[in-house]
Amino acid sequence: MLIFSEKNPLNIFNLLSEIEKIPHVKNIDIVSPEKLLEKVKKDLPSEILENFSEEELKAEFPYILKIYPLSIKDYPALKDRLNLLTKVNSNIQIYEPRFFKLIYYAYFLKIGFVIFVAIWIFFYIFFLYFLNNLLNLHLKNQTQIFLLLGGTLRKFKLLRFFFLVSVLVLAFGHSSSLFFFISDTISSIFPFFKHYPDISKEKDMLYFGIYTFFTIFLLPWLTILISYRNYEI
Known part of the structure; x- marks a missing residue:
């Protein structure tokens, strides 16, 4: 937000045209002295x-220019450009709401969250692969008996898959209950905290469904296939 202590409207429009040339700007709202007076009268x-x-x-009232960046990651570059304007024109002041700094830091938290998710997926796949190899090692005799009785390796893989899925469904159900309990508790303390996924939003439910499919079905099946790749009975 820029506070422009200038009485000449022409200078306002000149400043506005300069700011509009900045590539990081999405939108600009002008609050005139008339509007400010109406609000505080x-x-x-x-x-x-x-x-x-x-x-x-x-x-006695200045012009206020509310400047919105294209995205949070554009905010630092936009602020640097606006700081240059304040050095050129002493009538310009930058006012930055405190909550906007939190939004700026949230951008880095978002990057950290993405890295955390990537690491979690890697360890989850490693855990499933390690678990399957461990089962292969300890159930080798049972596998041989199963094959001698007329079973096929494909059916054995399906049995292993159903076993893993049943365990993961139970774990997923308990962890989801804990997650929603914590989410409700936090939202009751901090009203700005939003539930995720929001059942009323189709997009949230789509992402949640994809996550569930990958976590419980696709990744376990892939790790079973990989664990049997070099396995000899």
Whole structure:
């Protein structure tokens, strides 16, 4: 947000045209002195309203330019460009709401979350692969008996898959219950915290369904196939 203490509207439009040239700007809202006066008029003492005309009061209010970046990652570059404008024109001041700094830091938290998810997926696949190899090692005799009785390796893989899925479904159900309990608790303390996934939003449910499919069905089946790749009975 820029506070521009300038009375000449022409200078305002010149500044606006300069800011619009910055590639990181998405949108600009102009709050004129007239609008500011209307917003604060009810809070002004009656003595001021009686002794000063509306034109005199408007002359004391600046123009405010609300500048919105294209995205959070564009914010640092946009702020640097705006800082250059303040050095050129002493009538310009930058006002940055405190909550916007939190949004800026949230961008780095988002990157950290993506890295965490990638690491979690890697360890999850490694865990499933290790578990299957461990089962292959300890159930080698049972596998041989199963094959001698007329079973096929394909059926044995399916049995292993159903076993893993049943265990993962139980674990997923318990962890989901714990997650939603924690989510409800946090949202009751911090109203700005939003539930995820939101059942009323189709996009959230789609992502949640894809996550469930990969976690419980696809990744276990792939690790079973990989674990049997170099396995000899």
